Amino acid sequence: MLNAADDAFLATLGAKLPHGTLRPVDARYLTEPRGRWHGLGAAVALPRTTAEVATIVAACNDARVGLVAWGGGTGLVGGQLQPSGPAPLILSLERMTATRGLYPTEAVLTVEAGAILSDVQSRAAEAGFLFPLSLASEGSARIGGLLACNAGGLNVLRYGNARDLVLGVEAVMADGTVFNGLKRLRKDNTGYDLRHLLIGSEGTLGIITAASLRLFPRPATALTALLVTPSPDTALRLLTLSQNLLPGMISAFELIHRTGFDFLAETMPQITCPLPEVPEWSILIELGLPAGLDGETLMATLYGEADEAGLVTDGVIATSGQQSAQLWQIREMIPEANRHIGAVSSxxxxxxxxxxxxxxxxxxxELARIDRFRVNCFGHLGDGNLHYNVFPERGHKASEHEAQRDAVKTAIHDLVDSMGGSVSAEHGIGRLKVKDLETYGDPAKLAAMRAIKTALDPNGILNPGAVLRA
Amino acid sequence: MLNAADDAFLATLGAKLPHGTLRPVDARYLTEPRGRWHGLGAAVALPRTTAEVATIVAACNDARVGLVAWGGGTGLVGGQLQPSGPAPLILSLERMTATRGLYPTEAVLTVEAGAILSDVQSRAAEAGFLFPLSLASEGSARIGGLLACNAGGLNVLRYGNARDLVLGVEAVMADGTVFNGLKRLRKDNTGYDLRHLLIGSEGTLGIITAASLRLFPRPATALTALLVTPSPDTALRLLTLSQNLLPGMISAFELIHRTGFDFLAETMPQITCPLPEVPEWSILIELGLPAGLDGETLMATLYGEADEAGLVTDGVIATSGQQSAQLWQIREMIPEANRHIGAVSSxxxxxxxxxxxxxxxxxxxELARIDRFRVNCFGHLGDGNLHYNVFPERGHKASEHEAQRDAVKTAIHDLVDSMGGSVSAEHGIGRLKVKDLETYGDPAKLAAMRAIKTALDPNGILNPGAVLRA
Structure with a gap:
């Protein structure tokens, strides 16, 4: 059993840290974007060095006090707050944002875990590189949280998930020892891959304090198009065609359903569909090309071949950065439109x-057996990742379906599971999906996860109740 | 303590398996390519199904009998044989070579772990795809062993290490339960990444029985060149230039030192240098290009820019498949020439x-402090992976330096470690480098590895003594 981070604990720990490291808990550390939970916390620790993080973790371990790491607070599954149990200490690395090193010859940037993603993108850009991790919350999400959750986003098709962008991590383990794994190596087969175990463990196995990130050449030109495709099947075939024609040059391949445009029209009428008719299914495709390739010719070739194969019926190709931004705005504002409408279940x-x-x-x-709903099905088709969100019919409210929410979720997750899919593609387990993991997770994997958790965090102090039941 | 796989154990286990699954140990299971160790083994198990593997592993676990998984026997660090201790059972998946599924829309091939790499490459090619894992032993190495060791090879620069080519694995855990992780998902954030933990664990945490592998479009054209570069520094700058000009299109970037040519001339005089003068440093570069790009123009552009920057001084561009094969033969025969000369330490x-x-x-x-040697420094420069091999001077034999071998190894590894490098880039730890891992490994990582090993294989039956001291 864990103990609360009581005054005596905080006084003892505070004495080991620079003044001002432990602070009263601000409300922002106790809420999350969807407003489902309110978190507990006795204090927030704001260390400035890895050594200070180690001191904090060791103290929590010794006193069996829970420690909840808080990154940018943007997680959607409640991994960043603990709603019940003995009050934990909250840990934020927001004062650890430094660049530890930039290595242009290696295309590597080593940053502390508190760095905000958009700042990291800027640091890479200033050095002439691309750091491709990109998602809606990039202006506030921090590297540590993004790695803890193995974030996905818009460029996974081309550059991989967050874990694929990391050469090494530094982390504080549950007993307060520091894992100095900040290597910048492309090949390193010296034992179990602790990096990949920590990435995606959502703060339950260790606290990532810094990371060596892979940078990429910036595409010389980017070309965006919105292509109308008859069906999800033709959309997939368009993906295959695109990847064969332009291997490694497709940066994004996003599916948009008519409902997305309908919701935009309903809630943000200033964002309009650039096509003469709102398409049932469309694809937002972005090519990122090296110098010397003519994007417009390539896009025309792609369109021509797709047209001949019956995979596209219409489309808009952006011919300026402004037009490209307008096309992207459609995709990027759909989640906002969804929030305005109010989902029964996402x-x-x-x-x-x-x-x-x-x-x-x-x-x-499956949904029709429960009630009448509207569905907005959109997302990162290139990654097989759909945001399949269920809404009330026009004129109705999500709250009217409150009692059906679990049934809706179960219907969708059962179907996904029966087809070999995942009930958490990119958002993680957090606290929202602990039960889903128990229901749909492979039993041997769950047993291994529990054994690993006990082995690496025997007192269960790290993010108690996240991923695995405490 | 483990028990030997004695007659009673084998009789009991044999009765649970189809006739002929347990067999006497053939000598090939007890030797390894460099002839350093001779292995022990009471019998070899040749299961045909995952269920049979599970029966075998569970029996070993119940009886505390060691189990050494043997793939293609090509490992260079003794991970595939146990030279001392109670006689283990040897496990070979050579009768599990089936294709479980080919998914062209997904660019995924699911194969059993006993499949030989070159067969997997062929199956991918027949379906119009590339499976890019490629290394010298591809004609005998099997998928299970390659994943257990997270194999590297020639195409890591472009496609990543073996782990990066795997979407999911099926594995038998130490207690005989089956981890059904054969998912074919690009994004799946449902808990700790057991796949990445098993890959690279060298058969010490579980037995991989099948894998879902990522396939790639086959480059429409490949272009090979041997470029002379003044120094390792200019070679690196040539790498950066190449990747900026042709991002994602450099399939290989191999460093060759003059010693490689000298050794070929000494041992295989039929393989000659195509340049007027044997270069001190040269780079074998391969471009793999999509349709529509003119390889010769791109290579000429690259050469022109590199020449202007002082990064190349001469070169040969292959203009036929035959010429390309001749250039590759130089690189591929260097390890063979090394064997003929006989290394003091590799x-x-x-x-x-x-x-x-x-x-x-x-x-x-560092070497000069010990004695006079010749060095053949070559390898996958694009991955930062050097095969830095130390040989006796001409007219001398490696055996004369036997007493210096440890000193040579220590001198090189100390220097590598002091520069943030790895003492095992792609070959793994096996039994050869257990002590190196203890010496150079991060203590927090080692502690975590030991805790994980104990958690997932409490009886220590899986590949005893590999990676971690038994």
């Missing part, structure tokens, strides 16, 4: 690519 | 890319 799911058309065909029948 | 090291010139400059002085 599902961050992934499927084997070939199962997607079948899933999209079957899911409405 | 080092599979990696370094941060920017540290490579400094390492190459400093290492000879």
């Amino acid at each position: 599902h961050d799911i992934s499927l084997p690519l070939s199962a997607i058309p079948d899933f999209i065909a079957k899911a409405p029948a | 080092h599979d090291i990696s370094l941060p890319l920017s540290a490579i010139p400094d390492f190459i400059a400093k290492a000879p002085a």
Whole structure:
């Protein structure tokens, strides 16, 4: 059993740290974007060095006090706050944002875990590189939290998930020892890959304090288009065609359903569809090309071949940065429109690519057994990652379906699971999906996870109740 | 303490398995390519299904009998045989080679772990895809062993290490339970990444029985060149230039030193240098290009820019498949020439890319303190991975330096470690480098590894003594 971070504990710990490291808890550390939970916390620790983090973690371990790491507070599954139990200490690395090193020859940037993603993107850009991790919350999400959650986002198709962008991490383990794993090596087969175990463990196995990140050449030109495709099946075939024609040059391949445009029209009428008719299904595609390649010719070739194969029926190709931004605005504002409408249930799911058309065909029948809903199905098709979000019919409110929420979620997750998919593609488990993990997770994997958690955090102090039941 | 796989154990286990699954141990299971160790083994198990693997592992666990998984027997660090201790059971998946599924829409191939790499490459090619893992032993190495060791090879620069090519694995855990992790998902954030923990654990945490592998579009054209570069520093700058000009299109970037050509001339005089003068340093570069790009023009552009920057002084560009094969033969026969000469000590090291010139400059002085040697420094420069191999002077034999071998190894590894490098870039730890891992490994990582090993294999039956001391 854990102890609360009481006054005596805080006084003893505070004496070991520079003045001002421990502070009263501000409300922002206790809320999360969807407003589902309110967190507990006796104090927030704001260390400035890895050594201070180690002191804090060791003290929590010795006193069996829970420690909840808080990054940018943007997580959508409640991994960043503890709503019940003995009051934990909250740990924020927001004062650890330094660049530890920039290595242009290696295309590597080593940063502290408190750095905000958009700042890291800027630091890379200033050095002439691209750091490709990109997602809606990049203006506030911090590297430590992004790695703890193995964030996904818009460029996974081309550059991989967050874990694929990391050569090494420094982390404080549960007993307060520091894992000095900040290597900048492309190949290193010296034992178990602790880096990949920590990434995606959501602060339950260690606290990532710094990371060596892979940078990439900036594409010389980017070209965006919105292409109308007859169905999810043709959308997938368009993906295959695009990747064969332009391997490694497709930066994004986003599926948009008519409902997305409808919701924008309903809530943000200034954002309009640039096509003569609102398409049932469309794809926002972005090419990122090296110098010497003519983007417009390539896009025209792609369009021509896709047209001939019956994979596109119309489209808009952006011919300026402004037009490109307008196309992206459609995609980026859909989640905002969703929030205005108010979802009954949101599902961050992934499927084997070939199962997607079948899933999209079957899911409405499952929902129809429960009630009448509207569905906004959109997302990172190139990654098999759909945000399959269920809304009330026009004129109705999500609150009217409150009692059906669990049934909706179960219907969708059961179908996803039966098709070999995942009930958490990019958002993680947090506290929202602990039960889903128990229901749908492989039993051998769950047993291994529990054994690893006990082995690396025997007192269970790290993010208690996240990922695995405390 | 483990028990030997004695007759009673084998009789009991044999009765649970189809006739012929347990067999006497053939000599090939007990030797390894460098002839340093002779292995022990009471019998070899040749299961045909994952369920049979599970039966075997569970029996070993119940009886506390060691189990050594043997893939293709090509490992260079003794991970595939146990030279001392109670006789283990040897496990070979050579009868589990089936394709479980081919998914062209997804660019995924699911194969059993006993499949030989070159067969997997062929299956991918027949479906119009590339499976990019490629290394010298691809004609005998099996997928299970390659993943257990997180194999590297020639195409890491472009496609990543073995772990980066895997979407999911099926594995039998130490207690005989099956981890059904054969998902084909690009994004799946449902808990700790057991896949990445098993990959690279060298058969010490579980037995990989099948894997879902990522396939890639086949480059429409490949272009090979041998470029002369003044120094390791200019070689690195040539790498940066190449990647900026042709991002994602450099398939290989191999460093060759003059000693490689000398050794070929000494041992295989039919393989000659195509340049008028044998270069001190040269780079074998391969471009793999999509359709529509003119390889010769791009290579000429690259050469022109590199020439202007002083990064190349001469070169040969292959203009036919035959010429390309001749250039590759030089690189591929260097390890064979090395074997003919006979190394005092071979080092599979990696370094941060920017540290490579400094390492190459400093290492000879360290060696000179010990004796006079020849060095063949070659390898996957694009990955920071050098095979830094130390040989006797001409007219001398490696055996004359037997007593200096440890000193040579220590001198090189100490220098690598001091520069933030790795003492095992792609070959793994096996049994050869257990002590190196203890010496150079991060203490917090080692502690975590030991805790994980105990948690997942409490009886220590899986590959006893590999990676971690038994």
